[in-house]
Amino acid sequence: MLSQDVAGAPVNGAEGAGVKPYNLVSVRGLRKVYNTRSGEKIEAIREISMEVKEGEFVSLVGPSGAGKTTLLNILLGLLPYTSGEVRYKGELLRGPRRDVGIVFQEPVLFPWRTVLQNVLLPAEVIGIDKKVALERAKSLLEMVGLKDFLNKYPAEMSGGMQQRAAIARALVHDPTLLLMDEPFGALDALTRETMNLELLRIWKQTGKTIMLVTHSIPESIFLADRVIVLGVRPSRIAADVEIDLPRPRSLDMISTDRFGELNKVVRKSLEVSLPAGEEH
Amino acid sequence: MVSSSQPLVVLEVGEDDAPKIKFSERIPDWVLLSATFLVLLGLWQLAINIFNPPPYIIPSPTALGLALWSAATDYNLYVNVGVTAEEVAIAFVVAAVLACSMGLLVTENRVCERIILPYVIAIQSVPKVAIAPLIIIWFGFGITSKIVIASMLAFFPIFVNVVTGFKAIDQRQLMLMRSLCASRWQIFFKLRLMTAFPYLFAGLQIAAVLASLGAIVGEFVGAKQGIGSMIIRSQTEMDVANVFVGVVALSIMVSILHASVKAVSKKVVFWTEFEDKSEA
Numbered sequence: 087m088l089s090q091d092v093a094g095a096p097v098n099g100a101e102g103a104g105v106k107p108y109n110l111v112s113v114r115g116l117r118k119v120y121n122t123r124s125g126e127k128i129e130a131i132r133e134i135s136m137e138v139k140e141g142e143f144v145s146l147v148g149p150s151g152a153g154k155t156t157l158l159n160i161l162l163g164l165l166p167y168t169s170g171e172v173r174y175k176g177e178l179l180r181g182p183r184r185d186v187g188i189v190f191q192e193p194v195l196f197p198w199r200t201v202l203q204n205v206l207l208p209a210e211v212i213g214i215d216k217k218v219a220l221e222r223a224k225s226l227l228e229m230v231g232l233k234d235f236l237n238k239y240p241a242e243m244s245g246g247m248q249q250r251a252a253i254a255r256a257l258v259h260d261p262t263l264l265l266m267d268e269p270f271g272a273l274d275a276l277t278r279e280t281m282n283l284e285l286l287r288i289w290k291q292t293g294k295t296i297m298l299v300t301h302s303i304p305e306s307i308f309l310a311d312r313v314i315v316l317g318v319r320p321s322r323i324a325a326d327v328e329i330d331l332p333r334p335r336s337l338d339m340i341s342t343d344r345f346g347e348l349n350k351v352v353r354k355s356l357e358v359s360l361p362a363g364e365e366h
Numbered sequence: 367m368v369s370s371s372q373p374l375v376v377l378e379v380g381e382d383d384a385p386k387i388k389f390s391e392r393i394p395d396w397v398l399l400s401a402t403f404l405v406l407l408g409l410w411q412l413a414i415n416i417f418n419p420p421p422y423i424i425p426s427p428t429a430l431g432l433a434l435w436s437a438a439t440d441y442n443l444y445v446n447v448g449v450t451a452e453e454v455a456i457a458f459v460v461a462a463v464l465a466c467s468m469g470l471l472v473t474e475n476r477v478c479e480r481i482i483l484p485y486v487i488a489i490q491s492v493p494k495v496a497i498a499p500l501i502i503i504w505f506g507f508g509i510t511s512k513i514v515i516a517s518m519l520a521f522f523p524i525f526v527n528v529v530t531g532f533k534a535i536d537q538r539q540l541m542l543m544r545s546l547c548a549s550r551w552q553i554f555f556k557l558r559l560m561t562a563f564p565y566l567f568a569g570l571q572i573a574a575v576l577a578s579l580g581a582i583v584g585e586f587v588g589a590k591q592g593i594g595s596m597i598i599r600s601q602t603e604m605d606v607a608n609v610f611v612g613v614v615a616l617s618i619m620v621s622i623l624h625a626s627v628k629a630v631s632k633k634v635v636f637w638t639e640f641e642d643k644s645e646a
Contacts, residue, residue, distance in 0.1 A: 159541075162541075162545045163545070164541060164544055164545060181547070182544055182545045182546070182547050183547070184546060184547055186545065188541075188542065188545050190538050190541075190542075192538065194536070194538045194539055194542055196539065196556075196557070196560065197637040197640065198560050198563075198635075198636075198637045207542075207546075207556070208546050210556070211543065211546045211547075211548045211552050211556070212546060212547075239637060239640055241637065241640030242640065259546075
């Protein structure tokens with residue numbers, strides 16, 4: 087009996103190591119050093135390791151210069167990293183991937199295209215069947231509340247509406263992961279609240295994995311399953327806070343005690359991550 | 367929540383910005399402009415009646431009107447206008463094609479940029495009008511020499527604008543395209559070309575005027591036909607009224623050319639109109 091167990095152990099171990107499942111996003115020991123033109127080296131990211139499961143909503147918060155955008159660009163496959171490894175669906179990330187969607191702080195719509203044409207852009211680039219793409223674009227635009235604005239040009243719409251169109255565009259090619267870089271940072275507070283609720287609804291409806299960068303601690307908590315706090319440059323992960331608020335979330339949860347506690351936890355880790363003298 | 371965001375948009379339009387326009391603001395532009403024109407004509411006629419200058423110095427508006435009428439009914443004017451128009455049109459097209467292709471070459475290829483750009487800048491500093499006599503010696507008294515001079519003048523504004531336009535690409539729009547693994551061609555046609563178009567058309571509008579200027583200067587220096595040679599001939603004959611006829615004919619021609627370029631530009635780069643409006 088004993089010998090059998092011993093004999094079996096290495097086999098199991100080897101199997102476990104070989105088929106060990108990667109999460110959707112797996113970042114291990116990521117480091118990024120920029121070489122400036124003057125030959126100076128700037129360490130933007132010292133060491134980041136994180137796992138994001140499929141279907142999860144993760145917020146990334148951190149002060150300016152915490153390398154949030156750097157991290158996002160690396161995840162987009164647009165920026166090479168210095169060392170460590172970034173895996174997406176288990177594969178090493180070697181460049182941009184078509185199963186990732188991006189929403190920037192500004193809508194970044196093409197002004198010469200109508201809303202519908204803008205949403206169709208990724209489908210055109212990727213070469214998705216026109217009929218399929220059109221149907222999908224229309225249903226996405228309906229989902230974000232723009233079905234009456236298909237043929238409007240971006241300049242004819244408000245900032246909030248433009249950002250909805252940008253979200254629809256990011257989803258049209260059905261990516262598994264949606265990256266959002268402070269998507270509501272340029273909107274007024276009221277529109278921002280509305281957009282937060284909309285985003286949660288879209289997330290629930292589409293089942294996408296979302297990684298959202300934000301400056302706002304309440305926003306990060308309100309939306310996410312998990313808040314990852316990045317420390318100031320060279321950045322590391324200062325905290326990884328599980329958000330155990332029930333879903334579906336509603337705006338009145340912001341005034342609950344639990345929300346307040348989570349807010350305090352995230353804020354505290356943010357303050358700790360700031361170097362001495364820069365506290366406010 | 368979707369519905370709650372809609373009234374926000376409606377409010378932006380506002381309801382009470384229609385009234386409160388002063389009477390003077392409501393007079394159409396064309397009424398003001400033609401009234402001013404008539405007043406100036408009247409003053410001119412009055413000055414002629416009072417000071418009575420010889421007609422070879424300055425004709426009265428009535429004499430000019432008669433000269434215009436007799437010229438308008440003389441097919442000779444149309445031959446001259448036709449020649450100049452032909453020179454300008456060919457020069458405009460030649461300049462546009464050359465400037466666009468060289469602009470493209472310079473922005474697409476670093477080596478071409480380093481070879482071509484310094485020369486173009488150096489040549490630009492030469493006053494093209496000053497070498498018009500040389501061009502006449504090389505290309506003769508026919509329309510070829512005028513086309514050369516006119517296209518030299520028209521080339522630079524188009525070239526400079528095309529180069530600026532191809533470099534004016536929005537970094538986030540480019541990031542979006544790259545994140546979708548867009549090919550070089552897709553980025554070119556869906557983004558860079560569209561970004562360059564407004565610049566191109568701004569250059570074309572300037573070029574239309576400069577091409578006309580170039581053609582006239584060429585005709586001044588030496589030509590058998592054209593509005594320029596008509597003006598010079600009238601000058602040597604002390605026929606000032608006919609000089610004015612040439613100037614008026616030229617102005618009308620340039621205005622039509624400029625207006626048509628502008629009209630085409632409005633159609634092609636319609637989205638720049640939105641931007642102007644939103645800034646106002």
